[in-house]
Amino acid sequence: MNETPKGAPDETLDFSDPMQRPRFAGIATFFRLPWREDFEADAPDIGVIGVPYDGGVTNRPGARHGPREVRNQSTLMRRINQATGASPFEVATAADLGDVIIQKPYELVGAHAEIEAFYNRVVGAGIRPLSCGGDHSVALPILRAVAKDRPVGLIQIDAHADTGDNYMGSRFHHGAPFKVAADEGLIDPKRCAQIGIRGSLYDRDMWKFSHESGMKVAYIEEVEDKGWKQVMAEALAFVGPGPVYVSVDIDSLDPAFAPGTGTPEAGGLTMRELQGMIRMLAGLEIVGADLVEVSPPFDQGGLTAQNGATAMFELLCVMA
Amino acid sequence: MNETPKGAPDETLDFSDPMQRPRFAGIATFFRLPWREDFEADAPDIGVIGVPYDGGVTNRPGARHGPREVRNQSTLMRRINQATGASPFEVATAADLGDVIIQKPYELVGAHAEIEAFYNRVVGAGIRPLSCGGDHSVALPILRAVAKDRPVGLIQIDAHADTGDNYMGSRFHHGAPFKVAADEGLIDPKRCAQIGIRGSLYDRDMWKFSHESGMKVAYIEEVEDKGWKQVMAEALAFVGPGPVYVSVDIDSLDPAFAPGTGTPEAGGLTMRELQGMIRMLAGLEIVGADLVEVSPPFDQGGLTAQNGATAMFELLCVMA
Amino acid sequence: MNETPKGAPDETLDFSDPMQRPRFAGIATFFRLPWREDFEADAPDIGVIGVPYDGGVTNRPGARHGPREVRNQSTLMRRINQATGASPFEVATAADLGDVIIQKPYELVGAHAEIEAFYNRVVGAGIRPLSCGGDHSVALPILRAVAKDRPVGLIQIDAHADTGDNYMGSRFHHGAPFKVAADEGLIDPKRCAQIGIRGSLYDRDMWKFSHESGMKVAYIEEVEDKGWKQVMAEALAFVGPGPVYVSVDIDSLDPAFAPGTGTPEAGGLTMRELQGMIRMLAGLEIVGADLVEVSPPFDQGGLTAQNGATAMFELLCVMA
Amino acid sequence: MNETPKGAPDETLDFSDPMQRPRFAGIATFFRLPWREDFEADAPDIGVIGVPYDGGVTNRPGARHGPREVRNQSTLMRRINQATGASPFEVATAADLGDVIIQKPYELVGAHAEIEAFYNRVVGAGIRPLSCGGDHSVALPILRAVAKDRPVGLIQIDAHADTGDNYMGSRFHHGAPFKVAADEGLIDPKRCAQIGIRGSLYDRDMWKFSHESGMKVAYIEEVEDKGWKQVMAEALAFVGPGPVYVSVDIDSLDPAFAPGTGTPEAGGLTMRELQGMIRMLAGLEIVGADLVEVSPPFDQGGLTAQNGATAMFELLCVMA
Amino acid sequence: MNETPKGAPDETLDFSDPMQRPRFAGIATFFRLPWREDFEADAPDIGVIGVPYDGGVTNRPGARHGPREVRNQSTLMRRINQATGASPFEVATAADLGDVIIQKPYELVGAHAEIEAFYNRVVGAGIRPLSCGGDHSVALPILRAVAKDRPVGLIQIDAHADTGDNYMGSRFHHGAPFKVAADEGLIDPKRCAQIGIRGSLYDRDMWKFSHESGMKVAYIEEVEDKGWKQVMAEALAFVGPGPVYVSVDIDSLDPAFAPGTGTPEAGGLTMRELQGMIRMLAGLEIVGADLVEVSPPFDQGGLTAQNGATAMFELLCVMA
């Protein structure tokens, strides 16, 4: 009975395609996509981009190492989303556009300008960006590129509303990008939903901009009470039709699922909740998306980077 | 558009207040509170105290290092509880009273006497203690001080009932404080609720004291079945009005949330459940509270200490 | 009041019984059971066996180290299941039969033959095996021994259906044992239920054998939607009466609960769910069970091995 | 040329001998020796014994977990010392006698009495013990057994002289065993050499007992200046002929080589130095030896336990 | 024989002195010194200061967390240097002055100005600073304070000469402080010795400023060839009499001894070498000293912080 004949040659695998190689092998690009820095020459539908910048953090740094490690873990991803049937690489072309190389990192406003310039190239080439931070402050220069023509809606999954104001001499840190984006007319607060908000506060007014500008703020307690499906359904109804940017801060996850981040807050989402919510975004007009705040020096065994890569795959599936 | 004017000076931060400094900076006291060892001279309403003692463990040691690391992680806490609106530092004075320095640690009964003496000073000064263990055996000498005048009720969130008896030559180990406390008239079993109990047993009778004395024992399966709100509501009804001591063993959490503890038991609480339950204690007459069994040598990236610090902040919010 | 008399001698512990010794002490056998390699001479009802083989993995290796570390963590287990009242060591004899020593590990088919030969000895001695892998490919040679006389049903809790086919030159890797087992008539697909399936796919047809052969495939989304009780109830109804093999892949757990495994997939089970589902197997005619894919080199602080040991204890409780 | 014929069957391995099995497989006894708790019945020449006790530490605990993890790493050891040609298992019988099970661990003096009783059994059976701590305080009860008839010499390799006195209410902690041993006439200070001493001091007189009693104290600076060969040669000349006990504290190693210990001191030995020095002990009349203070909770990837196991193998080679 | 009488009460410890308490207990200040932020009021001879700033790194961040963790490990230090007999706390007063709180961290030049202002307060109070970084860029503002009146000599132990120039838009990063310091007349290149230099180079001219300005550059190969004593003796002869600043970059250590740093370079110093070299500085006119570049997020088990704390203790011993 052990003499089961050995199978026929494995003709189904094309080893010239990095996505079909063993997942531990080979150079790690995002999802084992082709590496294309000269992207204007051959523009994919979707460009996956690393933004290795953490000059905007207010607490623990390290997110500059995020793109490298998320790329590494992203090689665990395969081609098709079993839960939804999405097959992003069949319906859209995609490439790893490499990292934004910030030439003058020691000054926050200038670094943001460099990021913005890179994304202007991306948007100019007709590419929709799926970005990997870096700290959340990078969402601002990305929005300056993808939303430069009109305000967009926002689905933000995060422990923090990130609509703070001046802090330690700067308006542009990672706790404030969405206030500045609203101030600059890049996002329409009436179409912005923030989900998973929690954690202690310095001031009762810490996220007052979210409230006063009319954003929808869904605290984690709502997720616990109503369930993630209802919360996201309400968020989608709030945001409505039209272009939308999706921003996922890995600290939306509970620290048991995402220890490797700069501002962990106990009591967050599980991966099942996060995956379920992202999947509900299918059909939106997504102009760009990001996954930010993976800080590998604080990670444990790559768990945060793996969950970050998985979240990026889910985002890709709803963007494609 | 990048020329957004730089914000006005950040006048709202008072850097002479350690709680307003960057969270990674400065000497780590609990919640960045003032350090006040000579507390009789200027007694705060609430004293936060470390009890670096683990001579009562039955399995893995290390909880003696708990206060140091919980202090470290507690600097992540801010001032206001976003979920409840509680602002403990506004409504009560608080200080870090330092650690109980046990002078003769090599003998369990004597060490407990030293802890009791320290807490007699605390209680004598009119301070309500919020303690950080150390192993759970320290709850006994703390109760001897805070409940010396009358039995109190107990809300205990723990994987273990800790109402065992003689084990390896001692009645005073960390698996037995609440039996001894009941024996000594410090707690009223009819007002004691134990929540989250689980794990394998040596004997069917292991927690028989809890049952026979009339304590309410809520197993983790009740939490899974009824939900944490219902379980805590029933516990509160059972305990009723009157003075109560609150004891949170970090091993009530699932080991994915609290790997750094001496007696981990699979299948425990999530942080959302633990936070939710502690918040329901608002309004109780809390005579003292503790968070015990954080064992940093077994921790992973500070996760257990961070969850312990968060639980202590939640306790502070319902005590203040 | 501190003069509480010291307890009477602890007469209840029999230190000649390793299960009554302190859990950190002593040589680590599974559950501190007697070590019995010459098991034909004194056959226990249940034999706990390590299979330190990981030659069948497709991604990250290390499961060969699983039995050693699961044994280590299994010493945390006590004797009685608090949730169910099961007392396996009272109702059945059990022993640690040691590890299968594979003499020619460099060739997969031959290694499987060695494993099968070992299990033929076990089954021949009338012992029901509870196995600890090793990678999931070892379930095939185990089934060749325990199901050699007739096909059995299968309860498989796993992130992956493991009914793939030829991959990289072999039909016998850890992603395919249950297809080969069905091909060889060892399991009856109409009595096979697979629970917890998730993760991205190489091909839409990756698990087509499960579907085409009539197995019940319960995706993780069903667990999220219906709850684990309903999912397992349906699985039990599907499998029905008759002999059944139970196979638990530790990667069924979410990576937050089981980082130490070769093919982690985000969004999996919690330990409360896994424990609850295993407990529902009480009363089945279990011919053997396994817990596979614990890979200690990728573990974090022993969490995966501890959860693996706990799952094995739960399996033992429903087998005994 | 690739058609090199496959080798003949590997007839040289006897898989019934655990020492010839793959090193990751099987139940971990010390050096994969037979486990023999009932050792009086069949007394080996050398008994390898675990002493899982850390009640004598003054700083970080965890050495109670030492025997388990040193056993685990000791399975990496093979049979012959390549550097010296020693083949200990050929020239002496050896067995793993299991761990000393301390029944009343909560009181230091009593625990020591239990350890002493165990070693009296060992010595009474004519077995020379090679012990694995536990903290260094266990050397005292071991010496009470092996040196009860006459004082012995001492070769101690350690960062600390461990000849302190009363500290925090006890004379019997891990910083004092050799003072008490000298006081009790178990060791002859004129034949005691302590090597590797370093670290900061509480008092200039901290190790005055060593000096005043006439012990030879070789500081780490002597090793740096003269080299380890000269230092050990002088120590051997000092100790001279006659019975000698050898005590190796893993903290003699630099923390880069032994992070997992309770009282690490920067600037210690390398493993090459430690191995070289132990090898020079060949020919001594060794009445017993120990390796202590491996604290797995503070270890990094098993490095300390592996170095501890290697040191024990070197000790075994000079004892056999 | 076990009846050894228990020692007399431990009268020698004064538990009101934090330095005499158990080392795991209590709030962690540097060396358990008194915490004195209002230092002008009661100026110690030596002020130990944390500078939690890492805005000047070129590669891996995290040194902002250095002071917290070095404080933690510094509690392992005792009072007297066993190797040299130095007793710093007897011959000098010392205090922990807390951390420099940088109010505007998002801009490098301004942050340096804030650091400089703090040190002007320190120097103005007649205090000699012993600083804990933070990245090496902080040595520049410290020198601006301690050397503002005249150029000083420099003993720098480092893998890198840190005399680079403009890099990524800034002259003030952690690879350049000593070029800027020389440019500003704060250090006299003819009295500057740099020891331990190694690692690959971007350009042959990377450290040309060191060579052209006349600094003595001792590569690690010199340490390997001549030994550390000779190398330091030559450095001391080069620096000669007069005021000197001592700067120790923890990356001078081999990464096996200091994994937790931002720019590790293989093949560095051992702790025995580093300790030996620092001890040779006794008798110098030290105007200030620092220990920089401990980056806890990259540390392993606190080893780097422990070695950093030990190096600071050695520095204190030669400063006092």
Added chain:
Amino acid sequence: MNETPKGAPDETLDFSDPMQRPRFAGIATFFRLPWREDFEADAPDIGVIGVPYDGGVTNRPGARHGPREVRNQSTLMRRINQATGASPFEVATAADLGDVIIQKPYELVGAHAEIEAFYNRVVGAGIRPLSCGGDHSVALPILRAVAKDRPVGLIQIDAHADTGDNYMGSRFHHGAPFKVAADEGLIDPKRCAQIGIRGSLYDRDMWKFSHESGMKVAYIEEVEDKGWKQVMAEALAFVGPGPVYVSVDIDSLDPAFAPGTGTPEAGGLTMRELQGMIRMLAGLEIVGADLVEVSPPFDQGGLTAQNGATAMFELLCVMA
């Protein structure tokens, strides 16, 4: 004085060259070299190649993950060897040829044939390979390609001679490649030097092939006694002129420097010794070189991978 003018623009960096970008940024190829899988079209002088295969290990697996992590750490390397002045990228062209993709990994002999075929392509294109394992068994198929025309000499730095024979059914495991290579006439034993050999032995005859065939075996004790310069000088004299292959097993390092490997042996080389010895190879006629046995799952903080990358850089410097 703070008004030091900001430096001129950093014109010296060319950010289109990945080697001039920040080291944490960008996709990780070996040394940030261009990725060139279609290497016949544009053959570099030196091809850097990953061999992610660990099917030949006898103990701990994981070396399949070596190339990914060594690539990651290799981005820390700069362009010029400070110690020797070598500037490899100026004097030779180099590229990252990617990984050998083994299509049938489940059978050792066949996998070796696939590796050999890849290297035949490399050698056929006139490229000298610098390889990164993978386990040491891969040296055999590499030698079959680079030495197919004539036997070459060997400089092997390793804890193990790797000239074993049949073990567990195979002659081709990682403990035997150099015996098979000699048997096949690929290496000339009279020109083979093995350095750093140590560790315990199964049999006195374990490395008899090395001795009987006339190889030079330099044990670690020779390094300790004579120093690494003398040992390598003797090895170079033994090997003499002519083509030579260089094979560096990372386990030649002490486990404190290389914890992440499959067969660690205490008491090994330091990085200063290893770097020094490799630098002495300058001027040899090197036909190929490898760095093997980095096993990331057992690594600690990337230390082993970093040391492996550094060793590869040193190898590159003497090959170019």
